[in-house]
Amino acid sequence: MLKNNYHTHMKYCNHAVGEVEDYVKTAYELGYLSLGMSDHAPIPLNSMTKEEWDHNYCGQNMTMDTFNIYLKDIESAQKKYPNIKVYKALESEYLRGYDSWYKNLRDKLDYMILGIHFFKDNIGKVLDTYEDLNYNNLDYYYQNMEEAVKTGLYDYLAHPDLFYFDYKDKNGNHTFDDKCIEITHKICKLALKYDLPLEINCNGLHFSSDKENIKNFRYPVYDFWNIAKDYKGLKIILGVDAHNPNLLGGEWILKAKEFCKELNIKYLEKLDF
Template sequence: MFANYHTHTSRCHHAIGEDREYVEHAIAHGMKELGFSDHCPWVFDDGYISRIRMTPKEVEGYFRSLTDLRQEYASDIKIYIGFEAEYIPQLIEKQDRLLEDYPLDYMIMGQHFNDPETMGAYMGVPTSDERLLVQYVDHIIEGMESGRYLYLAHPDLLCFTGSDELYEKEFTRLCTYLKGKDIPLEINLLGLRDGRHYPCDKFFRIAQKVGNKAIIGCDAHFPQALSDEAPIEKCRRFAENYGLELVETLSL
């Protein structure tokens, strides 16, 4: 892999390893670009603190650490500082205020929730709720239209078990939109390596029909995920099986 833009840190409370270790494993694998995109904090009116993303107080240390590493390893690799975040319109303004003074390079969308996590369902849990499927696609398209996000992480995260006809209709709508915007679909290395419900064959058969491009996202939650060739090669074979052109790098 020439580049990876989906990299977490221990600040999200479900990843491990020091920031430096991620950089060094990326370099060892021959990467030329590494984008950090840890789970972006939200600012909740009631002071709720999420257990699955960094806290607002950790943002300063995140940027300081990665800025220092970017300078230290400048001759070896290009480091970008970003976040992975849902598109939740009612929380966007406070998130923007939180981040406005930091040198943010990019964001990727990871639509784990359609609503604030204190009141919404997690998209990775099996559901036959047709409303959730339509809302999931609506939110992603609306979010991409805002221009906030570089690409969509694990586009097939929603584990919909209902109508096959509606599944085909809605994800064809999503894939067609992303193709029109030249936004690649992520083949999620974490999901493929761990045998999760994504990357989903059913979803990528639709992508094959639509003619989408794809990008491998390591979704690294430990440093070795950036240097382990076997799952990376498995992602490449997955793309080949569905005839998807792989995008190696993105413009930032």
């Protein structure tokens, strides 16, 4: 089905199930050659108000203490399954002003994924990518991505199209308007400039009531990828974003592949870290 997947969660984020070893074993049995463990990274303490912390479920993310256990778990899985390459990674947010925090994480990893589930606007208010985005604040989402990428600490951009999840245009409607088109181009140019792969995320199907018509997928977002696919040299990768070991062999991977086929998207089978 897939030979390599770089986006995998596990029990430490408190909303996925399974140990590192469960994922590695399943991946190995399914014929994967490599698996990147990339659970949700620790978030800098005191980086937002208590309300913002709770609203964005930051309490679910691993703490620095569990991060060290997580690394040890990965090391033991590497020893136990020497015939599959297992990477140490994290999926991390980015909040400006905390670069040393993220650098400290990145220093212990093979790669780090940027996954923007929340970010700060121009006045430091934390916005939720799923719920809060509209015509007036979408620029801040891109700004956050650009600032994160410029740190040089991130190697992979997860679900860059997540901004459209519940996006509202000028009239309060969920349409892929000119602002979305502008931001899509900016993201593609940024990824090209810094040579970072953009991910088509298989887990978005989890949120889609219509799993048949690719134009109705919650994400991957058809209109986003219909623009991105024309960027020559842009690296595109499929990410399972598994929150359960079974999803490493799940039907959503096939759906994501269909999505790519219908849009004529060429994606990479493998990345090097």
